[in-house]
Amino acid sequence: MKKLLSVLLASLMVISLVACAQQTAPATTEAAAESVETAVESEAPAGPRTVRVGVSIYTFDDAFMTLYRNELTRYFESKNNDQVTYEVTMQDGKNDQAEQTNQIDNFIAQGYDVLILNLVQSTSAATVMDKCAAAGIPVVFINREPSESDMQSHNTGDYAGKFTYVGADARQSGRFQGELIADLENKGDLNGDGKLQYVMIEGDPENVDAQYRTEFSISQYKEKTGNEVECLDDQVGNWQRAEGQRLAANALTQYGDQIEVIFCNNDDMAMGAKVAIEAAGRKINENIYLVGVDALAEAVEAVIAGEMTGTVLNDHNGQSHAAVDCAIAAANGEALELYNWVDYVKVTPENASQYK
Numbered sequence: 001m002k003k004l005l006s007v008l009l010a011s012l013m014v015i016s017l018v019a020c021a022q023q024t025a026p027a028t029t030e031a032a033a034e035s036v037e038t039a040v041e042s043e044a045p046a047g048p049r050t051v052r053v054g055v056s057i058y059t060f061d062d063a064f065m066t067l068y069r070n071e072l073t074r075y076f077e078s079k080n081n082d083q084v085t086y087e088v089t090m091q092d093g094k095n096d097q098a099e100q101t102n103q104i105d106n107f108i109a110q111g112y113d114v115l116i117l118n119l120v121q122s123t124s125a126a127t128v129m130d131k132c133a134a135a136g137i138p139v140v141f142i143n144r145e146p147s148e149s150d151m152q153s154h155n156t157g158d159y160a161g162k163f164t165y166v167g168a169d170a171r172q173s174g175r176f177q178g179e180l181i182a183d184l185e186n187k188g189d190l191n192g193d194g195k196l197q198y199v200m201i202e203g204d205p206e207n208v209d210a211q212y213r214t215e216f217s218i219s220q221y222k223e224k225t226g227n228e229v230e231c232l233d234d235q236v237g238n239w240q241r242a243e244g245q246r247l248a249a250n251a252l253t254q255y256g257d258q259i260e261v262i263f264c265n266n267d268d269m270a271m272g273a274k275v276a277i278e279a280a281g282r283k284i285n286e287n288i289y290l291v292g293v294d295a296l297a298e299a300v301e302a303v304i305a306g307e308m309t310g311t312v313l314n315d316h317n318g319q320s321h322a323a324v325d326c327a328i329a330a331a332n333g334e335a336l337e338l339y340n341w342v343d344y345v346k347v348t349p350e351n352a353s354q355y356k
C-alpha cells in the first residue's frame with residue numbers, strides 16, 4: 001500500500017512538473033490533467049513558486065553599497081511574475097564578520113534557494129563556500145572579491161558552476177584615475193619640477209579595490225607621463241567621508257602647497273577631502289587636483305561644476321543587475337561562470353553630464 005501510494009505520488013509530481021513547464025496541454029491529455037490537478041491541489045497549493053534569496057551587505061553604512069543594494073531590490077521586484085516571486089531578505093552585516101556569519105548560517109539553516117553576499121572579510125569566502133556546498137546552496141559574491149585561489153579551489157566537483165563573483169576589475173579604475181591626472185595639460189605637475197607630489201587616501205583593505213586603485217593609479221600615471229612621483233602621505237580612510245575629510249585636512253596642514261593631487265580610492269572619501277581642501281583655502285583644478293571612484297551623484301555634479309578633477313563610474317546598476325541575473329539562473333539550476341565582470345568608465349568634465 002505504502003509503495004503504491006509513493007508510486008502514485010511520484011507520478012503526480014511528474015505530471016505537475018510537466019504542467020509547469022508547458023503552458024498548454026494537448027486536448028487529449030486535458031481531462032486526465034484536470035483530474036490530476038484536482039488531486040494535486042489538495043496535496044500542494046497551486047500558485048507562483050517562491051524563490052527565497054538571502055542577501056548580506058558588509059555594512060548598510062556605505063554610500064556606494066547603498067545605491068547598489070537599493071537597485072538590487074528594485075531589479076528583483078521587476079523580475080517577479082505570475083510564475084515566480086523573489087522573496088529577498090536583505091541583512092546588514094554591520095562591518096562585523098561574526099554578525100554576518102550568523103546571518104549566513106541562518107540563511108543556510110532555513111534552506112534559502114540562493115545567497116548574494118558582500119562579505120565583511122573576503123577571506124571568509126572559503127568557509128562560506130564549504131558550508132554552502134554542503135547544503136547545495138548557490139552563492140553570488142559581490143563587490144569584495146574572494147581570492148583567486150579560494151575561487152579556483154572550490155570550482156570542482158558538485159559545487160562547480162554553483163557560485164560566481166560579480167564585480168569590476170579595480171585595476172581598471174586605478175588606471176583611469178591615473179589617466180585623469182596624466183591627461184591634464186600640465187600632467188598635474190603644478191610646480192613644474194617633473195615630479196607629481198600626491199596624497200593617497202585608501203579604502204578598507206578588506207576590499208582589494210583599495211589596494212589595486214592605490215597601486216594602478218600611480219603606475220599608470222608614471223607610464224603615461226614618464227614623470228616621477230613623490231608620495232607625501234598615504235592613509236587608510238576605510239571608504240568613509242568623515243575619514244576622507246580628516247585625513248585630507250591633516251595632510252594639508254602638514255604638507256600645504258606641496259600637495260598637487262589628492263587621490264581617493266572612492267568618491268565618498270573624496271567628497272570629505274573636498275571639504276577639507278576648500279577649508280584650507282585651496283582651489284580644485286587651479287592649485288590642487290582631486291579624483292575619486294564611483295561617480296556618486298554629488299561627485300558627478302562636482303566634476304561638472306569644475307570642483308573635482310574627475311571620477312570613475314563604478315557601475316552599481318550593471319553590477320546589481322548581473323548579480324540578480326546570476327542568482328536567478330543559479331536558482332533555476334543553470335551553471336554559472338566563475339567570474340562576471342562589469343566595466344568601469346572614466347568620468348571627465350566632457351562626458352560627466354551623461355552620468356548624472
Ligand code: BGC
Binds near residue numbers: 062065265
Ligand atoms: C567602492 C567603495 C565602497 C566599497 C565597499 C568599492 O568598490 O568603490 O565606494 O565603499 O566598494 O566594499
